[in-house]
Amino acid sequence: MNIAIIGAGLSGATLCRNLSPLGTVTIFEKSRGIGGRMATRQSIDAAWDHGAPCFIARDNGFKQFLQPFLNDQTLTEWHPKMTTLGLNQKAYKRTWFEPHYVGQPTMNQWLKALFAGHSVETQCDIQSIYGEPGKWYLASVGRNHGPFDWVLSSAPLAQTQVLFGGFNFDLAARYQPGFTLLCELAFSPSWDRAVCQDPVVAELILSGRRPGRHPGKTLVVHAQDQWASEQIASEPAMVEQTLRRAAEALLNTDFDSAKLHRWRYAQVIEQAASTHWLQPALQLGACGDWGGTQGAESAFISAKALSAALVHKGPKNQ
Ligand SMILES: Cc1cc2nc3c(=O)[nH]c(=O)nc-3n(C[C@H](O)[C@H](O)[C@H](O)COP(=O)(O)OP(=O)(O)OC[C@H]3O[C@@H](n4cnc5c(N)ncnc54)[C@H](O)[C@@H]3O)c2cc1C
Structure with missing residues (x-):
């Protein structure tokens, strides 16, 4: 199974760690480095x-x-x-x-340890998703990535809304x-x-x-x-x-x-009305700290809930 994760912050890292036994995980991050809101600026x-x-x-x-x-x-x-x-x-x-x-x-050294062994494409701003369940493609400027069986967004809610708005993503925070x-x-x-x-x-x-x-x-x-x-x-x-x-x-x-x-x-x-968002029929999901108001801990809890739901309701178990 090929899984794409959008966002290399703590929720993306938690997803990556939990879901890597299911198949190949590729992470797309728009910034130059990983960490999201736990990033480190270096000179x-x-x-x-x-x-x-x-x-x-x-x-x-x-x-x-x-x-x-x-x-x-x-x-x-x-x-x-x-x-x-x-x-x-x-x-x-x-x-x-x-x-x-x-x-x-x-701070981001810990996130690097969580992503260890996985491919993180940095400076890759995902602008849209197209295709169909089991055959999704991600479009960044001048490039297409895929196909992927599942696409999961760990971007802040408003940014996930832009990507998944056309797929009944209806949460607010x-x-x-x-x-x-x-x-x-x-x-x-x-x-x-x-x-x-x-x-x-x-x-x-x-x-x-x-x-x-x-x-x-x-x-x-x-x-x-x-x-x-x-x-x-x-x-x-x-x-x-x-x-x-x-x-x-x-x-x-x-x-x-x-x-x-x-x-x-x-x-x-x-916070949003749900800890996470999963559409098993579409093979799309989303998580992030918007699942709670406890910052980093909420990012972890949301990603853990999405991973557990995906494992239980994913294609193998439908
Ligand atoms: C100044 C500040 C102080 C804070 N203080 C605390 C604190 O004291 N305690 C605490 O627990 N929490 C604190 N937080 C909050 C905590 O950092 C966040 O809750 C947590 O890091 C969120 O993790 P996340 O993975 O959900 O989101 P993020 O870390 O935001 O990760 C999402 C990632 O998605 C990427 N992304 C977005 N859109 C796209 C796209 N289209 N394509 C590719 N990539 C994309 C972003 O660049 C980002 O790296 C603080 C945050 C800030 C900014």
Whole structure:
């Protein structure tokens, strides 16, 4: 059986791992690298985890799934020195009461381990699907891929809607947009992660202080949700400047450099009516963090539910 998966984030990686015993799995990813919203931006001597800074696991299935990667230290618990920061406000220490996990040495290294041994076609933006059940083709710019027996999308819901809209894909979800600034600092603060009391900046994370990282002065700045929602259609240069100035004011410094990343679909705030979508007669399916509101854990749960449904209702068992 030939299975095509669209999207190389955590839900695509979970699908790939669960479904590889059924046949050949090929993954198509529109970005240059894998990871989706758990991606890492790299320069010659620095790396920024500019999507999810970490994640938690409350679901037992997710905990079991993570365990081998915790054993071989592809994943590790993160214990940052945390503080609060606000203009003219006294900083105080913060603590976490449950484990928070990060990939080591970068966030997407864990995703790379999940995809190991499978063909991931990066820089391949799938624009449409055509054919028939058991003989599907995917079209990217100037290229066709296939045939595939099954096509599964793990893209954010709105992007899946574009691909599967003509096949009765009728789920809806709402996402919080976000902005992230990737900076280089000239000095080394005493904290690793700062939660900010500020209308523009939500938090600051020193990327190089995370487990297994190059010990550089790389800083990731995440914008406040409400401010990001208000600015989502604004000119990127203006957003970058406002976010940069707000972070520089909080730290009372000037950054050596800063680069903006916009997340149109950062985190789910209203989940879909179903954990996943499967049309056995069409041999099409979809999953993603839109199946819940717990970020990475929801991506895993949705992909696990789709894999289980496909194994039970797939062609062999119809
Ligand atoms: C700034 C930020 C902070 C976050 N913080 C947390 C946190 O603290 N804790 C937590 O649990 N979660 C957090 N999250 C959310 C978490 O990262 C996501 O829930 C999770 O990574 C989603 O995984 P996914 O596989 O469902 O989707 P994605 O990671 O988005 O993967 C989907 C992939 O599909 C690709 N794609 C889309 N359309 C196409 C197409 N047409 N053709 C080919 N490829 C396509 C995309 O490029 C992407 O790589 C955060 C996210 C962001 C952005």
